Amino acid sequence: MALTPGSIIRHDFHKLNRLPPYVFAEVIALMSAARRAGEDVIDLGMGNPDLPTPRHVVEKICEAAHNPRNHRYSASRGLPNLRAAITEWYQRGYQVALDPDQEAIATIGSKEGLAHFILMTIGPGDVVLCPDPAYPIHQYSVIIAGGQLRTVPLTPDCDFIANLETAMRLTWPKPKLLLLSFPANPTSQVVDLAFFERVIDFARENDLMVVHDFAYAEITYDGYRAPSILEVPAAREIAIEFGSLSKSHSMAGWRVGFAAGNRDMIHALGRIKSYLDYGMPAPIQIGAIVALRGPQDCVAEAVSVYRERRDALIEGLAAPGEGQWKIEKPLATMFVWAPIPEPLRARGSLEFSKRLLAEAKVAVSPGIGFGETGEGFVRFALVENRHRIRQAVRGIRRFLREAGA
DSSP: OOOOTTOOOOOOOHHHHHSOOOTHHHHHHHHHHHHHTTOOOEEOSSOOOOSOOOHHHHHHHHHHHTSGGGGSOOOTTOOHHHHHHHHHHHHHHHOOOOOTTTSEEEESHHHHHHHHHHHHHOOTTOEEEEEESOOHHHHHHHHHTTOEEEEEEOOTTSOHHHHHHHHHHHOSSOOOEEEEESSOTTTOOOOOHHHHHHHHHHHHHTTOEEEEEOTTTTOBOTTOOOOOGGGSGGGGGTEEEEEESTTTSSOGGGTOEEEEEOHHHHHHHHHHHHHHOOOSOHHHHHHHHHHHHSOOHHHHHHHHHHHHHHHHHHHHHHSSSTTOOOOOOOSBSSEEEEEOOGGGOTTOHHHHHHHIIIIIOEEOEEGGGGOGGGTTEEEEEOOSOHHHHHHHHHHHHHHHHHHTO
């Protein structure tokens, strides 16, 4: 059939059709419209760090960018010195010794690395176990790869390992991979090393690969230390762990991530990356080396800022008086996962988020966007300064008071 000018060919994209609508888009569109109309909206929705990259790291990147040798294609697996710096980070922080040539790889942010690893190792018919709620790419990467997703409820009061055992008994075909992330986004839940020991025992018994997203490794508070899954000796038989400098070193826009662990899994990731990319630009890799090997005061400073913002939000909302909203303080991440006040919960987290935007001028992420188990919650991202967070608290309390919550 001949096409007339301006006519459109309709294509059926199988993988696109499997992806659900992007729940956050509705809130983002409303926020954008409000700002275009001149309204002052405080954005605590997207987890986009506002802290600057440490000066010494930026200066090194700029210096390296002036060297013509760094203008050529880089190495998709990461410069040798960067892979060495990654393994030094593990040795220094977790007493885990890794081979930089076979057990570590640089990625273009942890999100890219994780998604490409799933794409390489999961195909049609393969089943992946993943917590719910979860950071969206954890679940959607399985769908994009053509695999089958089996979600496992992750709530503050549940025994997650028991839920995994139930899911394993009830799932056919047998799952191939377990995907985890602690400290967790969006819920900020934390675990101890004993939890990872149980996970590794469970995975070995059931012949599962384990993928652990460790993006919030160093954003921890009140004496809590987040363990690496690689601290469990047997983990290197079956696990790969993804890390990031986005939050710890405020390098989100530079896209600096890495993976470490089982050498066969690292090899698989390296193989697909060799077809798809040439790695981070060399100047950014050089900056990442300086970030990992240089002074770490910047990490402690970032943690202090996020802690102060956490306290300003939670203590402000919990202060006595009308519009009070009591939320438990998280021990990690740059997020606050908050149960919606009971009187306003029935209409769902998306409608609550839209009302909070319209009436309190505060944007948050609806819990349903992170999975069905996230319904009844919203996520605050601590990406505004304390002054703006206090302003948000006033708007939220006024909204709650007027809504009779």
